Amino acid sequence: MSTLTAERLYALLPSVYRLRDAEQAGEPLRALIAALADQFAVLEENIEQLYDDQFIETCANWAAPYIGDLIGYRALHGIPANQFSARAEIGKTIAYRRRKGTALVLEELATDVTGWPASAVEYFERLATTQYMKHVRLRAPATANLRNLAGCLRGGSAFAPFAHTAEMRAPEQGGGRYNIPNIGLHLWRLIPFQLAASPLVPHPGDASGLKFRVNPLGADLQLFRRPLAEDDITHLAEPINVPEPLSVRLMALAVNAAKASVSPAPDEVRWDDYGRDESIQLTGPTGPVSVTKIVICDLRDMPGSGGAVWNHETSLTPGKIGLDPERGRVLVGSTAAGPLTATFHYGAASRIGGGDYERTPFGQDLTPQPTIAGGGSMQAQLNAIAGGGRRLIDDSLTYKATSFKVDPGPGATGLEVVVAAKNSVRPLVVPTATVITLAVGERGRLVLDGMVFAGGSMLLPAAPDTEPRELVLRDCTLVPGLSLNPDGTGKSPGAVSLRFDHPFGKLTLLRCITGPLVVAPDVEVEMKDCIVDSGAAGNVAFAGDAAGGAGGMLTIRECTIIGRVHSKCIQLASNSIFFATLEQAPAIPWLGPVVAQRRQEGCMRFCYVPSGSVTPRRYRCVPNKEQPGALPQFTSLRYGDAAYGQLRGVTDRSIGTGADDASEMGVLHDLYQPQREANLRIRLEEYLRFGLRAGIFYAT
Numbered sequence: 001m002s003t004l005t006a007e008r009l010y011a012l013l014p015s016v017y018r019l020r021d022a023e024q025a026g027e028p029l030r031a032l033i034a035a036l037a038d039q040f041a042v043l044e045e046n047i048e049q050l051y052d053d054q055f056i057e058t059c060a061n062w063a064a065p066y067i068g069d070l071i072g073y074r075a076l077h078g079i080p081a082n083q084f085s086a087r088a089e090i091g092k093t094i095a096y097r098r099r100k101g102t103a104l105v106l107e108e109l110a111t112d113v114t115g116w117p118a119s120a121v122e123y124f125e126r127l128a129t130t131q132y133m134k135h136v137r138l139r140a141p142a143t144a145n146l147r148n149l150a151g152c153l154r155g156g157s158a159f160a161p162f163a164h165t166a167e168m169r170a171p172e173q174g175g176g177r178y179n180i181p182n183i184g185l186h187l188w189r190l191i192p193f194q195l196a197a198s199p200l201v202p203h204p205g206d207a208s209g210l211k212f213r214v215n216p217l218g219a220d221l222q223l224f225r226r227p228l229a230e231d232d233i234t235h236l237a238e239p240i241n242v243p244e245p246l247s248v249r250l251m252a253l254a255v256n257a258a259k260a261s262v263s264p265a266p267d268e269v270r271w272d273d274y275g276r277d278e279s280i281q282l283t284g285p286t287g288p289v290s291v292t293k294i295v296i297c298d299l300r301d302m303p304g305s306g307g308a309v310w311n312h313e314t315s316l317t318p319g320k321i322g323l324d325p326e327r328g329r330v331l332v333g334s335t336a337a338g339p340l341t342a343t344f345h346y347g348a349a350s351r352i353g354g355g356d357y358e359r360t361p362f363g364q365d366l367t368p369q370p371t372i373a374g375g376g377s378m379q380a381q382l383n384a385i386a387g388g389g390r391r392l393i394d395d396s397l398t399y400k401a402t403s404f405k406v407d408p409g410p411g412a413t414g415l416e417v418v419v420a421a422k423n424s425v426r427p428l429v430v431p432t433a434t435v436i437t438l439a440v441g442e443r444g445r446l447v448l449d450g451m452v453f454a455g456g457s458m459l460l461p462a463a464p465d466t467e468p469r470e471l472v473l474r475d476c477t478l479v480p481g482l483s484l485n486p487d488g489t490g491k492s493p494g495a496v497s498l499r500f501d502h503p504f505g506k507l508t509l510l511r512c513i514t515g516p517l518v519v520a521p522d523v524e525v526e527m528k529d530c531i532v533d534s535g536a537a538g539n540v541a542f543a544g545d546a547a548g549g550a551g552g553m554l555t556i557r558e559c560t561i562i563g564r565v566h567s568k569c570i571q572l573a574s575n576s577i578f579f580a581t582l583e584q585a586p587a588i589p590w591l592g593p594v595v596a597q598r599r600q601e602g603c604m605r606f607c608y609v610p611s612g613s614v615t616p617r618r619y620r621c622v623p624n625k626e627q628p629g630a631l632p633q634f635t636s637l638r639y640g641d642a643a644y645g646q647l648r649g650v651t652d653r654s655i656g657t658g659a660d661d662a663s664e665m666g667v668l669h670d671l672y673q674p675q676r677e678a679n680l681r682i683r684l685e686e687y688l689r690f691g692l693r694a695g696i697f698y699a700t
Helices: 006-011 015-023 028-052 061-070 086-098 103-114 149-153 248-260 379-384 673-687
Strands: 118-122 182-187 191-199 211-213 280-284 294-296 321-324 329-332 341-348 389-393 398-401 403-406 416-421 428-431 435-440 445-449 457-460 469-474 498-500 505-510 517-519 524-528 531-533 540-543 551-557 560-562 564-574 577-579 594-596 693-698
Touching: 006 028, 015 028, 061 086, 086 103, 103 118, 103 182, 103 673, 149 248, 248 294, 280 321, 379 389, 379 398, 379 403, 403 416, 403 445, 428 435, 435 445, 435 469, 498 505, 517 551, 531 540, 540 551, 540 560, 673 693
Parallel strands: 182 693, 294 321, 389 416, 398 428, 403 435, 416 445, 435 457, 445 469, 457 498, 469 505, 498 517, 505 524, 517 540, 524 551, 531 560, 540 564, 551 564, 560 577, 564 594
Antiparallel strands: 118 182, 191 341, 211 329, 280 341, 321 329
16 A cells, blocks of 8 residues: 555645645645545555566566576466466476476476376386395385285386386387386376265165265265375375375275374374365264274175175174275164265366366356255245346255246346355255256346256246247256266166257356257357267267257357257357267168258367268368378266266377367367476476486376
8 A cells, every 4th residue: 555645745735735725615736636646656556566576476477477587487388377377387497496307396397387286206216126235225126015905006006116127118108117217207187076065875775774875966986085285395296195096995004004093183184085174074963973983895786786785784883884985885884873974075077067166156246145055945945036036055965946937027027047056065956856947037047057957857948939038057067867877877878958949049058067958949059168968979969859850059169079969050169079970870860970950151160070970161170181080089978987078198189189279179178288298298308307208197
């Protein structure tokens, strides 16, 4: 704040001038001094900023590159500010150079440049070699200690302790690892998201009431570690510092070690993956369940039981609770332990669909909103805002709803209803029947934000008038297959998730995961950062009716569509993947996997469009004459898997770097993974010791 305020400057004037000024109408001298004070404040602020601009921590954005030039900083490929900031790297450049060439700085550099947790491994230290007897390296024995259970379980990972014979393959292409000049940089790309205080879901058909799952959708779920942050550059990453999938045996070793130790406080954070602020914690009627009651065990289905009987079901003693982190299953020793809730972490490739990640519900409007909490039916609260209003869901419980209404009433139009989940929660909404009706009135707008819908489909029915309706889904999941079986597969693969029958309207989906869409031909459909999953490349993902007629007019950016598409007009398709075939075509023949009725209107650019598609003009799409065999290869196409929608490294570069900005096509475009890897390789040229070779290995 400026010290030269108008009052202070005015007080410095001689009294005679202030008295004469007071005699004048409006005190013109005081007004002049106030105008001068404003300019002095601007000048003072500018001088203070010039001082701040000398330091990378406080300088303006425009000054950061100039400070970088002073220390010889090499600029990298541009990545949006929310993914990567050069300011932090410039600030650490001196510290990097002091430790240049060491595993410590390579690991820190990999994390800072890519934004992914990293572990640097000097593979020459893990070579099985003949040792000089006067300089014995006890940490590098040539034979593996098979009694080291943790080491055996980590075989092949960045933390495997055993020595290997030499490999001659080059590490730069992800091949060889163990050789004298080789350094490995292991990266964990999947993000661990937390779901807090979620009630356990009973196993279907379990009369004993002892078997549960942590997944609100009632399916098996691989749990992930909440990584412990490293506080110092002198510390190399350990398993507890990376977000890897949890293992039954490794977690059992950590939990058993925690039980054997003496804790000075009951709520001490031990980092054995169970407990307060860790990867998972169970809470009962009397509070958090102590680690002493937890038994980490393999709760897989017993062979021949059809899923009705779990492993260890008869051996767990009363008072104990069995936990399987690989499947997200919980087995209680007696019904007296419940009801239980779980706070746990699951993995995902990006911040799309319903999740607890940071969002801004209601756009930029952050004013306090009435909340919905407690679970159960929320239809009464929805009916209360049918005439226009907003509600914020406050927890991750399960809610039931029949309809979302935007009812303008007699003579009223243009109302808006917004229902959103606040940050850090992921509520589940299920229909009381099989369909949730979206009753949107004339010129009405319905916005749904941050929720997961399962157990049924959505329907916006046709109305007798010709007035438009608008539906906006942001950060929502309409579970593909409507709901999940206990093994994680969809119960109704290919079933329609959303039907928009009113011919005059607009449908907007932002960062959503959904099943097939059926949209009337004249509806404007806009999608950004979405997955539309029909369950198989041969099913219908987008159409206008159940028979596969032409659907609405599409504008689609950075999306992955799994299944066939039939649109009245593809106005724009950019940086997207249409993964479709005609192998399961219905009785009515399709002209191609992707079909647009109007071929003279619209454009498809930088997309994967399967051969035989009938589309508007294309620009830089694949496959083409140069890449006739290009095909996207996915790590997983099953909703619920951590790597759902992620492209594998073997995918053709025309797809993996084929977007208009050299990022990958599809829903993970905005992660800019090719740029992150390229930036890391640029830094390795600068910081890698002479004679060494580095390889980049994706752990997830």
